[in-house]
Amino acid sequence: MALEDGEFRDDECGELLKWYIRHEKLGHGGQGQVYLLSDAARNRHRYAGKMFKLESCAERETRILDKLRPIPGVVFLHGLRRERKVGGRCFGTMVMELCGPSLRDLAMKGPLREEEVAEIVKELAETLKGVHSSGVVHRDLKLENVFTKLQDESTIRPVIGDFGVATDDAREMSQSCGTEKYMAPELIFVERYGLSYTKAVDVGVIAYELLKGYQRSNLEMHLLREGEFQWPANLSPEAKNLIMGMLDLDPRKRLTLDQRLMLLLLLESKDKGKDVVVAIMFAAKHVMKLVILINIVGIFRISDFHFLAGDFGVSNVPLVLLQWKV
Incomplete structure (x- = not known):
């Protein structure tokens, strides 16, 4: 693979290349470069690899993404491959889920x-x-x-x-x-x-x-x-x-x-042509937040607003019926 000026050479990311094959560059920024990777064993699974110059940047972003692993809408982190060569330009590569277009x-x-x-x-x-x-x-x-x-x-x-x-x-x-x-x-x-x-x-x-x-x-x-x-x-x-x-x-x-x-x-719910019943089982101040929100947006009106009287084992449950404006 031909490298452009400033790109990491193979000998600068040797630890990564023991496990992955590096393909074309997907992007770059101030903190590093992102490449398409595939696993070296089967060359079947594909990943995005962000290669860092600085240890502080690599460790920081890896720690943040590791903290956010349970959240589906965040890019999934597979791990960080650190390079053993002291003083090398590439500190390590963060291996992540490969995504589609931005x-x-x-x-x-x-x-x-x-x-x-x-x-x-x-x-x-x-x-x-x-x-x-x-x-x-x-x-x-x-x-x-x-x-x-x-x-x-x-x-x-x-x-x-x-x-x-x-x-x-x-x-x-x-x-x-x-x-x-x-x-x-x-x-x-x-x-x-x-x-x-x-x-x-x-x-x-x-x-x-x-x-x-x-x-x-x-x-x-x-x-x-x-x-x-x-x-x-x-x-x-x-x-x-x-x-x-x-x-x-x-x-x-x-x-x-x-x-x-x-x-x-x-x-x-509006697209389905239905009125909406919203029950908020908290203090009345939360209902006021909903009422304020309704007034700001102005796409529906309150047709009924009252408190239930303990029919469901709780008292003072605000019940708001919303109808869409025609």
């Missing part, structure tokens, strides 16, 4: 259907909930870092990868990091205001670009910062309201991951 690759071919984008947003929100529950934030979620499941060609199943700048250290939450295009306005000045990355608008920007097609220029993203949307033709009011909720300039009004998932669930 969302950027798909968006560059043109806009995706609204139903496809809704499913992608739903799965991304579910994955991010798991990531955040594990005490990790990605800090650079964008089209290029979300890939697709290779084995499932019938639907687009997003897989989050490239956790090179991800962190589980609370002290790093006060450091500005990421791609400005996908960051909430207040996060660009996170060092000044000390805000959290979990309030990011990255999924909203991803949804917007998937519906419009990939935008090479940052001009349109600057318009989004001002709340000005250039909608694709024939986009439903529900999709517009969902995206505006995810990209709200006011972080207090911006939809959380839980709210996004709730809305997508409700929209699925």
